[in-house]
Amino acid sequence: MRNEKRNRRTRTGRRDFWRSFPLGLVDLSDLPLKAPWVGVYLVGAVWIWGKRKDALGLLESAPLVSPVMDALLRNIFPAYLLLGALALVVLMLYPMGRKAAEDDLQRVGLVNHAGEAPRLLRKRRDMEHPNVTIWEFDNRGIPLKEWEDKQGRIEAALDLTIAKVKYGKGKRRVLLYAVPARGGLPERIDWKDKYLPRDDFVLALGESLLGPVTVDLDKIPHILLGGSTGSGKSLLLKLLLMQALQKGAEVYVADFKGGVDFPRAWRERCRMCFTESDLLQTLDQLVAIQKERSALFSNTGCDKLSTYNKAAARPLPRLIFACDEVAEVLDRTGRSKEGREMVSQIENRLATLARLGRAFGIHLILATQRPDTNVIPGQIRSNMDFRVCGRADNILSGIILGNAAADEQIPKDARGRFITGDGTVFQGYLFDQDGL
Numbered sequence: 001m002r003n004e005k006r007n008r009r010t011r012t013g014r015r016d017f018w019r020s021f022p023l024g025l026v027d028l029s030d031l032p033l034k035a036p037w038v039g040v041y042l043v044g045a046v047w048i049w050g051k052r053k054d055a056l057g058l059l060e061s062a063p064l065v066s067p068v069m070d071a072l073l074r075n076i077f078p079a080y081l082l083l084g085a086l087a088l089v090v091l092m093l094y095p096m097g098r099k100a101a102e103d104d105l106q107r108v109g110l111v112n113h114a115g116e117a118p119r120l121l122r123k124r125r126d127m128e129h130p131n132v133t134i135w136e137f138d139n140r141g142i143p144l145k146e147w148e149d150k151q152g153r154i155e156a157a158l159d160l161t162i163a164k165v166k167y168g169k170g171k172r173r174v175l176l177y178a179v180p181a182r183g184g185l186p187e188r189i190d191w192k193d194k195y196l197p198r199d200d201f202v203l204a205l206g207e208s209l210l211g212p213v214t215v216d217l218d219k220i221p222h223i224l225l226g227g228s229t230g231s232g233k234s235l236l237l238k239l240l241l242m243q244a245l246q247k248g249a250e251v252y253v254a255d256f257k258g259g260v261d262f263p264r265a266w267r268e269r270c271r272m273c274f275t276e277s278d279l280l281q282t283l284d285q286l287v288a289i290q291k292e293r294s295a296l297f298s299n300t301g302c303d304k305l306s307t308y309n310k311a312a313a314r315p316l317p318r319l320i321f322a323c324d325e326v327a328e329v330l331d332r333t334g335r336s337k338e339g340r341e342m343v344s345q346i347e348n349r350l351a352t353l354a355r356l357g358r359a360f361g362i363h364l365i366l367a368t369q370r371p372d373t374n375v376i377p378g379q380i381r382s383n384m385d386f387r388v389c390g391r392a393d394n395i396l397s398g399i400i401l402g403n404a405a406a407d408e409q410i411p412k413d414a415r416g417r418f419i420t421g422d423g424t425v426f427q428g429y430l431f432d433q434d435g436l
């Protein structure tokens with residue numbers, strides 16, 4: 001049994017060794033670290049050339065017993081050139097830090113059923129992001145989900161900050177996009193007007209290690225934001241609204257906090273709802289616009305707003321409805337019968353807009369901090385395709401993202417740090433929220 005295991009390991013080891021060579025041939029990212037060895041090799045060659053006569057003289061005065069050693073010393077210069085060149089080739093083609101990486105991953109329990117850790121095949125620089133290194137592993141049957149679940153531990157073990165984990169070609173390779181642990185995201189990135197994406201209707205959220213994080217409302221129409229109190233979700237919400245206004249959208253905001261979050265400049269440029277009946281009226285209006293646009297589009301044979309606007313003499317604006325604490329609005333607990341009826345109607349309109357608004361340029365951006373599963377109904381949640389979560393416990397993270405990634409990957413003291421549904425961590429742009 002033990003023999004069988006040992007044999008299997010030897011076979012795997014041999015296969016991995018030969019597999020890594022073709023990769024090494026096309027991979028020169030380690031070269032700056034390995035290049036000094038070429039220098040050492042050349043200096044050695046010069047030194048041996050100078051000493052070869054001394055070696056011959058030594059052999060004449062005291063002959064060696066071993067004929068192999070004798071032959072080697074007599075031909076010391078060609079022997080050095082040949083063996084040294086062989087060693088250099090192996091060094092050049094073999095990824096550095098393979099054994100250490102394997103041991104580190106073994107230690108954090110990233111192993112398959114046979115107890116084997118993934119094997120590092122190569123490291124290379126990401127051409128698009130020069131500060132990012134791509135670690136390519138033979139995953140040895142360990143599924144991507146397990147890498148994602150153990151991301152925090154892998155980062156600690158390899159002393160890295162991971163920007164993204166994904167399968168390479170096929171599912172036998174896993175790629176880690178990473179920067180050194182000290183080179184993570186900054187704690188603050190100030191907004192600059194030049195960050196406003198040019199494409200209609202793309203909004204910027206912040207920056208990940210792999211560059212700007214954006215959302216294209218033409219493709220992904222509704223956004224669900226989550227995060228515990230102080231995580232920065234109101235600011236992120238307003239960052240999106242500020243850009244939407246700059247791009248000519250009409251913005252509707254439900255705010256039951258008495259307007260503290262939306263000072264005067266906002267109230268002048270957005271349609272604000274401060275009460276529930278006001279909110280219901282606004283949502284009714286939006287549903288009516290959705291119906292009008294639906295009739296208009298079917299008459300003109302357009303399938304969505306961007307197509308309609310390309311052909312129309314008078315383009316229609318996008319309409320954005322935002323609600324910061326949506327769980328508060330939809331919570332029925334402790335309400336009177338009329339109150340519950342009002343919530344049902346609000347919920348119903350929101351569900352209609354979530355389902356049908358996408359084609360007609362009507363978008364919802366909803367934020368919540370509350371970790372109660374049932375407050376946001378499934379029919380609204382399932383239509384919110386772009387999910388973003390800031391610092392959160394695993395329940396809130398589960399509600400927003402469907403996994404515990406925000407709990408595991410966003411530091412507990414982070415502000416303005418978020419993770420998207422596809423696992424991209426970013427630092428939200430910080431902007432002067434009072435000045436629009």
Ligand SMILES: Nc1ncnc2c1ncn2[C@@H]1O[C@H](COP(=O)(O)OP(=O)(O)OP(=O)(O)O)[C@@H](O)[C@H]1O
Pocket residue numbers: 187188189227228229230231232233234235236369415416417427428429430
């Ligand atoms: N992108 C950011 N970069 C740096 N700091 C930020 C960022 N966003 C928010 N902050 C800081 O975090 C504080 C809280 O932000 P914000 O009010 O948006 O949080 P919140 O999640 O809405 O909190 P609450 O649930 O209490 O309303 C801000 O006053 C600001 O100092």
Ligand SMILES: [Mg+2]
Pocket residue numbers: 233234235324
């Ligand atoms: Mg807030």
